[in-house]
Amino acid sequence: MDHALLAQDLAQEARRLSALGLMACTAGNLSARLGGSTGDLLVSPSGIDKGDLTADAFIRCAAEGTPLEPGRKPSDETRLHAALYRATGCGAVVHGHGIHAVALGLRGGDRVVFSGIEMLKAFAGTTTHACTRTIPIVENDQDMTPLAERVLAARVEEMPAVLVRGHGVYAWGRTVAEAGRHLETVEWLCRLRLLSGL
Numbered sequence: 001m002d003h004a005l006l007a008q009d010l011a012q013e014a015r016r017l018s019a020l021g022l023m024a025c026t027a028g029n030l031s032a033r034l035g036g037s038t039g040d041l042l043v044s045p046s047g048i049d050k051g052d053l054t055a056d057a058f059i060r061c062a063a064e065g066t067p068l069e070p071g072r073k074p075s076d077e078t079r080l081h082a083a084l085y086r087a088t089g090c091g092a093v094v095h096g097h098g099i100h101a102v103a104l105g106l107r108g109g110d111r112v113v114f115s116g117i118e119m120l121k122a123f124a125g126t127t128t129h130a131c132t133r134t135i136p137i138v139e140n141d142q143d144m145t146p147l148a149e150r151v152l153a154a155r156v157e158e159m160p161a162v163l164v165r166g167h168g169v170y171a172w173g174r175t176v177a178e179a180g181r182h183l184e185t186v187e188w189l190c191r192l193r194l195l196s197g198l
């Protein structure tokens with residue numbers, strides 16, 4: 001996709017996810033892969049309220065995460081995004097600190113399992129409520145290398161998201177909108193689990 005249009009998509013989705021409360025206090029980050037042979041990425045900047053992001057705020061980075069615009073600092077988690085592109089072939093990655101997902105992760109365990117929920121159909125490729133979907137949970141780390149290894153090792157084919165304990169959720173998709181929808185869906189399901197008390 002064209003650089004300018006993709007940056008607009010990212011800014012719009014950042015504002016939407018921020019309004020949903022998934023990116024409080026400058027938390028969260030978003031990226032998308034530009035078309036073409038280089039695999040370059042557009043990545044949100046570090047330390048800025050994601051509700052204030054405009055299209056020109058997104059920073060071009062190489063496929064492995066190195067910033068290509070001198071003097072500009074992309075998200076500290078860019079290398080984890082880059083690892084997810086390599087592993088999944090996705091087109092966009094979003095990360096947020098949804099409070100229900102974080103709360104559910106604090107209950108322990110290495111996964112949360114959902115069955116028979118209509119909202120599972122919000123995950124790309126899931127066409128019926130009559131299925132079981134598992135969101136893996138991994139331990140947090142300030143070092144992106146082990147965190148990326150854990151996320152990639154834990155991910156399962158039919159679930160485009162991983163929950164990091166005490167931290168938040170990484171979700172991905174073919175487009176920015178799809179990745180954002182996956183993040184929103186994980187938060188909705190985690191909220192449901194807490195509300196239902198099951």
Ligand SMILES: [Zn+2]
Pocket residue numbers: 027028095096097167168
């Ligand atoms: Zn985070």
